[in-house]
Amino acid sequence: MAPTPIGFQLINLLAAILLLLAFAMLAQRRVVSLIDLFAWQGAVLAASTAVVAYTTAQPHLYASTILTVLLKVLALPWLLYRMVKRLDVHWEFETLINIPATMLIGIVLVVFSFSLTLPVSELASTVTHATLGIALASVMLSFLMMITRRKAIPQVIGFLAMENGLFFAATSATYGMPMVVELGIALDVLVAVLILGVFFFQIREQFDSLDLRHLERLKEGD
C-alpha cells in the first residue's frame, strides 16, 4: 500500500502548499480574498486526496475527492460569497493582534504541532511522516485566525479552514475515514454554514453590523 515515490513527493508538496495557504489566510485582511484562499485550500485538499487515492489504490477516496470539490471548492465558497454580497461586508477589517505578531505566533504553533505529532509520525508509513504535523499545524493556524478576528465571517472561514486541516489529517494519515463518516461530517459542515447564514442575518438585524464587539455583554461573574 505504500505510495510510489512520485506520489509521495506530490503529497508532501501539496501539504506544504496547504500550510502556506493557512499562513496566507492568517495575513489576509479582505473578506473576498479570504474566501478565495479558502476555495484554494479546498482545491489543494481535493488534489491531495486524489493523489492518495491513485497511489494507494483506494477507490473510495475518489468519492471523497468529488465530495471535497463539490462542497469545499464550489458550494461553501459560493454560499459565503452570496452572504458577503447580501450582507455587504467587503471592507477591510482590523485584527486583535497585528499581522506580523500573528505570523510569529503562527510559527510557534507550527513548531509545537510538529513536536506534538513527532511520536506518532515515527510510527507512520512513509506518506504520513510529515503530513500529520502539517495537518495539526493548519488546524492550529485556523484556530489562531478565529481568535484574532473580530468579525463574524472571518471567524467562520477560520472554522471551515480548521475542518479542512482535519480532513487533510484524515486522508493523509489514515487513507480516509470510512465513507459513511465522511458523508456525515460533510453534512454537518454544510448544515453549519446554512445555520450560520440565518444567524448572520439575525445578528445584523439586531446590531446593524457583524462586528462581534457587540457580542460582549455576557460576563462570567453575572
Place this chain on the structure above:
Amino acid sequence: MIAIEIEIALVLALPVGAAAVLALAGHRRHAPEVNIAASLCTLAAAAALTLHVMRAGPMLAFGRQFLVDPLNVFLVALTAFVAFTTAVFSRPYMRIEEEHGRLSAAKLRLYHSMFQLFVFAMLLALVTNNVGILWVAMEAATLTTVLLVSLYRTPEGLEAAWKYFILCGVGIAQALFGTILLYFAAERVLGAGGDALLWTALEGVRGQLEPTVLALAFVFLLVGYGTKAGLVPLHNWLPDAHAEGPAPVSAVLSGLLLNVALYAVVRCKVLVDGALPAAFAHRLMMGFGLVSVVVAALLLARQRDIKRLFAYSSIEHMGIVTFAFGIGGPIANFAALLHMTVHSLTKSALFFTAGHAAQKAGTQMIDGIRGLVTINPLVGWGLVLGTLAILGVPPFGVFASEFLILTTAMHEQPWATPFLLAALGIAFAAMFSRVQPMVFGDTTASRLPLRPAMLPVFAHLALVLMLGLWIPPALAEWYRQAARLIG
C-alpha cells in the same frame, strides 16, 4: 434479532418523522400536542428497547453499525423520558411566552421541529457503534440547538448562541482530530475500512493499539467532548447558552446533552484503558473533574441570574461525575451513573421551575424574583425542593450518589476529599441563600395567564426522592452491569 432492529429503527425514526411533520405543517393549533405524542411514542420505543436489552444482554444490529448495551440503553431511556416530560412542560410554557409576545408562530415551528431533531441527534449518538458517527451526531446536536438558544433574538441570546456555536465547534473539532488518531491506531491492527471505527471492534483489540497514539488521541477526545460537557476551563459557553434560551431548551441542554457528551468521553476512556496504564485516563479525568467542581462552586456565589445559577451548578455536577469516572472501579462508576440520572432529572425540573418563576416575575434576575410562594405555592415549593435535591440534601437521590462518591474518594483518593467537601459546602451556601428569598417573603410575582405546568417537575422530584430511598433491584443490577462495562 429482528425485534431489536425494529426497536432501534423506531427510536431513531420517530423523532425524525415528528420533526419533518412539525416543520412541514407549520405552527398549527395542535403542534404542541403532536410534539408530546411523538415524544411519548419515542419513549415507548425506548422502553421496549431497554426491556429487551435487560432481558437479552448487549446486542449489535444493522451489520454491527448499532450497539445497545446496559451503558447506553440506560441513557437512551433517560433521554427519551426527559424529552417527553420536557415536551409536556413546554406546551403551557410556550403558550405563556406567546401570550407575553416573546414568540411568534414561525419561531414555535422552528422550536418544535428542532427539538425533535435534537432528540434524534442525541439518541443516534447513544446507540451508534461507530466512533465517527458518534462525533457526527454530537456535532448535529450542537447545530440543532444553536438557533433555539437565540430563539428570542435578544442581543444576549444572539451572543450566547454565537459563543455556543464557535466554542463547541472548536472544541468538537479537537474531538474529530482525536477520532482520526484513534482510527490511525486502529487501522494498523484492523486494516482500513469501516470496521476500524466500530467501537466493539476497537474494544476487541484495545490491548494491541499503539499506546503513544492512543494517549494523544485521548487528550484530544477529552478536550473535545469535555467542551461539550462543560468541564472547566472549557465551560465558557455553557452558562450563556443555558441562560438565554427558553426554559425547555435549557432543561434538555443541561439535563441530557451534558450526559451524552460525558458518555462519549467514557466510551473513549474504555478503549484507552486497555492500551495504556489505567492511571493515564483516570488521572486526567479526576483532574478535570475536580477543577470543574471547585471553580464552578466558587463562581456560583457570584451569580445574579437564576438560570445562570443553575447552569453553574450543572458544571459542578458534571465535574463530580467526571471525577467519579476518573476514580473508576465498580462503586465509583455505579455512583457516577446514578449521579448522571438524578442530576438529569433534578436539573431539568429546576429549569422548568426557573422558567415559570421568571415568567411570573417578568425577569430572570434573582433580585427581581421575590416571594413566589404567596402567588403560586406550587412553583415556590418546586423551587425549594428542587434546590434542596440538587444540593444533595437527604433523602433525595443526589445525596445517595454524592455520598457514595465521597466515601469512595476517601478510600482511594483521600487528597481530593477536602476539595470536594469544601466545594459542596460553598455551593450549598451560595445556592440556598439565593433561592430562599426568591421563594419566601414579600412578593413581586404576578399571576400567569395559564396554569403553570408543575406536574413534570414533581414527577421528576418524586423519582429523585425514590432513587434516594430505594433503587429498584432491576435498576441497580443494570447500573452494576454498566459500571462493569466501564471498568
